[in-house]
Amino acid sequence: MPSRRRFLQSCSAATLPCLGLSAAEGSKPFSFILLGDLHYDSLAYHDMKWLQEHHAGDLSQIQNYSRLTAEVMPGMFAAVKQQIAALRDSAAPPAFVLQVGDLVEGLCGNAELSARQNHEALAFVAQADLGIPFVFTKGNHDVTGDGAKEAFDEVLLPFMTQEARKLDSATSHNQANHTLSYGDAQFAFFDAYDKTSLEWLESVSAKRTSKHLFVIIHPPVVPYGARATWHLYAGEKTKAQRAKLLDLLGQQEAMVLGGHLHKFSALTRMAGGKSFSQLAVSSVVSALNQKPKNELHGMAGYTGDQVNLEPKHAPETAALRREIYATERQQVTSFEYADSAGYAVVTVNGSQVEAAIHAGSQSGAFQTLKISV
Numbered sequence: 001m002p003s004r005r006r007f008l009q010s011c012s013a014a015t016l017p018c019l020g021l022s023a024a025e026g027s028k029p030f031s032f033i034l035l036g037d038l039h040y041d042s043l044a045y046h047d048m049k050w051l052q053e054h055h056a057g058d059l060s061q062i063q064n065y066s067r068l069t070a071e072v073m074p075g076m077f078a079a080v081k082q083q084i085a086a087l088r089d090s091a092a093p094p095a096f097v098l099q100v101g102d103l104v105e106g107l108c109g110n111a112e113l114s115a116r117q118n119h120e121a122l123a124f125v126a127q128a129d130l131g132i133p134f135v136f137t138k139g140n141h142d143v144t145g146d147g148a149k150e151a152f153d154e155v156l157l158p159f160m161t162q163e164a165r166k167l168d169s170a171t172s173h174n175q176a177n178h179t180l181s182y183g184d185a186q187f188a189f190f191d192a193y194d195k196t197s198l199e200w201l202e203s204v205s206a207k208r209t210s211k212h213l214f215v216i217i218h219p220p221v222v223p224y225g226a227r228a229t230w231h232l233y234a235g236e237k238t239k240a241q242r243a244k245l246l247d248l249l250g251q252q253e254a255m256v257l258g259g260h261l262h263k264f265s266a267l268t269r270m271a272g273g274k275s276f277s278q279l280a281v282s283s284v285v286s287a288l289n290q291k292p293k294n295e296l297h298g299m300a301g302y303t304g305d306q307v308n309l310e311p312k313h314a315p316e317t318a319a320l321r322r323e324i325y326a327t328e329r330q331q332v333t334s335f336e337y338a339d340s341a342g343y344a345v346v347t348v349n350g351s352q353v354e355a356a357i358h359a360g361s362q363s364g365a366f367q368t369l370k371i372s373v
Helices: 004-009 015-021 048-054 056-071 073-087 113-129 149-166 198-206 236-251 304-310 315-328
Strands: 030-037 092-101 134-136 178-182 185-190 212-217 254-256 264-271 272-281 293-297 332-339 342-349 354-359 367-370
Touching: 030 073, 048 056, 056 073, 056 113, 073 092, 073 113, 073 342, 092 149, 113 149, 113 354, 134 149, 134 185, 149 178, 185 198, 198 236, 236 264, 236 272, 304 315
Parallel strands: 030 092, 092 134, 185 212, 212 254, 254 272
Antiparallel strands: 030 342, 178 185, 264 272, 264 332, 293 332, 342 354, 354 367
């Protein structure tokens, strides 16, 4: 008798009845809410002595995130809840909320405070009463600071497992690298801070039977915006890993979802003989009624002049960042950008996947684009 794993791998979209689903049910359109970085925080979560000694430069950021958490984030989640309600009777009802990492600010100073920050962030999500599962990937801030990694494993990782199983009972994992399947799509949650993740993603891709593959990675894979050195495997010593990852994503015609830079961007890049897309959003909302700024549309915007978007950021590396864009431009085929924070509604309908991008808490999208390749 074949093992359950082998049995499931043999079940393609064409043989969905072996999973108890009809082909029509398996391909039913659905949507999900995409949230960017949140940085849930409060000054009460930080050992100020430790912070002054180890991360004094982050104090103003922590003060700002703590204020936004208290004053703006509740309104943002209320708007997301309203959007979920509005979509329930649509042709593509919402299945879950997907958050791309940096759920919390981290930098607490010890395991006890880190665990408290994580518990209260999850309590905030529960109190928002969104009505659908809340899944997410690991961000750098989620594991930054003394005790943060331990608190992640103790508090956030079990929640990851719990929420993933609400959507896909076959999924089982005890690490941040995990997958879940829903409809015609597979979602691979990539731990950007684990050295084994690239090999894990290779294994996932080799076994793929889904029509769509979403890869959720906190930092960008393809640079955009002013911070062109902040993408995954950006260093000289990791060039081989980056080439391997890009080829894998291209061969799979994957859709990469991420954040990290606190901007909106959508692009398509050639790799592995095909292409993949990348969509990045931010949910660090400073004002609920905000409008997008510094919008760039099309390949005319994908140049080294992006470094001018943040002129105070590392001026000593401006020449290097321009060189990076000169190289990447040879492979990037479409590009959109805006200094904007809010959320996105991603709709999966057969072979087509679209994303509607919302600024702040606004119910109307300022841009809608196709992200399937």
